[in-house]
Amino acid sequence: MPLTHHTAKDYAYPIREIVDIANSISPYVSVPIRWENIGDPVSRGHTMPNWMLDVIRDTLPEATGYCPTRGVEHTREFLAGLHNLESGPSIQAKDILFFNGLGDAIASLMSVLSPEIRMIVPEPGYPSYSTLEALRCDKACISYGLDNAHDWQINLDELEKKLKLHPEIRLLLLLQPSNPLGTLMSLSTMQGLAEIAKKYSLIVISDEIYREHVFEPQEFVSWQAVAGNLPSILLKGISKNLPWPGARCGWMEFLNCQFSGELCELQNVLEKKKMLEVCATTLPQLVIPKLFSDLRLKPWFEESNRFYSSRQHQVQIVLQKVLGVQVIKARAAFYTSVLIPSIPACYADKPPFDSQMNAILEKNWINASHDTRFCLWLLVETGICLVPLSTFGGSLQGFRMTVLQRDETKFEKLLLDIQAGLKRILMQKAA
Structure with missing residues (x-):
């Protein structure tokens, strides 16, 4: 007789599950992990006044x-x-x-x-x-x-x-x-x-x-x-x-x-x-x-929202330049979702890395959606940890990222690395 309910195996929370994958590959990649999956302002440099x-x-x-x-x-x-x-x-x-x-x-x-x-x-x-x-x-x-x-x-x-x-x-x-x-x-x-x-x-x-x-x-x-x-x-x-x-x-x-x-x-x-x-x-x-009830709270919210709105605008400018990509214009929160409607089947048969990395990723790669494979590929190549958009339900393909990073240089580098990854994958389709 099983100890747990038969549905227990289906518990899933992709926003944090990808953290386990990132931690498992971290010792074998040459770049630090950049956590853009979880809406944690503190981890991206925000502090309480x-x-x-x-x-x-x-x-x-x-x-x-x-x-x-x-x-x-x-x-x-x-x-x-x-x-x-x-x-x-x-x-x-x-x-x-x-x-x-x-x-x-x-x-x-x-x-x-x-x-x-x-x-x-x-x-x-x-x-x-x-x-x-x-x-x-x-x-x-x-x-x-x-x-x-x-x-x-x-x-x-x-x-x-x-x-x-x-x-x-x-x-x-x-x-x-x-x-x-x-x-x-x-x-x-x-x-x-x-x-x-x-x-x-x-x-x-x-x-x-x-x-x-x-x-x-x-x-x-x-x-x-x-x-x-x-x-x-x-x-x-x-x-x-x-x-x-x-x-x-x-x-x-x-x-x-x-x-x-x-x-x-x-x-x-x-x-x-x-x-x-x-x-x-x-x-x-x-x-x-x-x-x-503190009078300092409202201006603090206003300043925070100006920051998030500015970051959203930066994502629009950089990633919308990639042909075949749609950046959804967010009007609230601290996320941006990016659609890749015609994302190709990235290396459909198996992960395209060395044998050690492939062994780590294989169970997450087989039968995965195209956008999940893109996010895993980008994670290995650049250390950027995103959430596949398909894991939020429905047929949309793409990813969700946070716009929380306080460091301007790091955020600009983040966007350019994502842009380069998108171009590389979409060029694969064109080829």
Whole structure:
């Protein structure tokens, strides 16, 4: 009798799995690994300003004990107040539940849903959702597409067809902004989505972890603005908004529980599950009101977003010069996705390296997508660690990279090395 569930072998998180591959080849390549796969600002030279560090240090003596299961009371009251400054349904402190990061929140949510009901997710989208959804139901994930021809908006007609075909879909996931694309849903798309959600009695889950990193002149539209009376959950956190990913601090905001017995039940079950774990980490919760009420935070966000926007523009300028490449114009977050629609089958039979390197890579190379082979080839040749775009779901071929590198010289060299790699692979096709 096996010790683990039969689906356990299918757990996958490509953003970090490629780290193991990179570490395994690192002793045998002549260049250092350049980690452009994980959205960790700290690893790319970003630091907390001293005033943030002072707040954390001063708060530490208060943070050595447990906090309530739902989260620190005055922090939840503070966040409810921030929420209620925006248009849309209001909430109270009791409608907020803290987790150790949104990864914990996602896993907790998936663990309590009935296997008979389904969640429809965007494609491409963040792989934690699609992987856990497929494993939860032991079935292929159901997804809706984003339309390249229309600024990566949701194809609402396709979505409605999927909902008619699968009446078991009860939840819809929205990534606003998108990860991996860094794109934003427009107000009209969100309004159309709200009409569909109402028509099919869906609970909408809106992951808004990058909401503070939207570039001017774009405006962020929260699901809250169009939700009306629809039962919904907003996912938020500080791990990406501040250069403090190690804080692992995220939370759910439950909207309109008074109109939905199902959502109320889901909230109660998640609270009981969190009770089994005692609570989320205390320190990051305690500093939220202090940091987010500080007048220095807004200009700090503005400066950070100008930096990320500038980096995105640099990627556009350098990589768009390669014939056959499309750099998706990101309007938020700190990633850029690059499409290679006609990427050739790089050395399809086996890795093109020496026998020692081939032995390390062979199991990851066989049956791999074309963009995965490109990313592995680039990793060996240049030490640049990217994430294949196909691993975010769907048929898109290309890669996702971060735009976090603070060092200007290193970032310019990074882009030129990727550009040279793309030219070399695409010339292979032309030849």
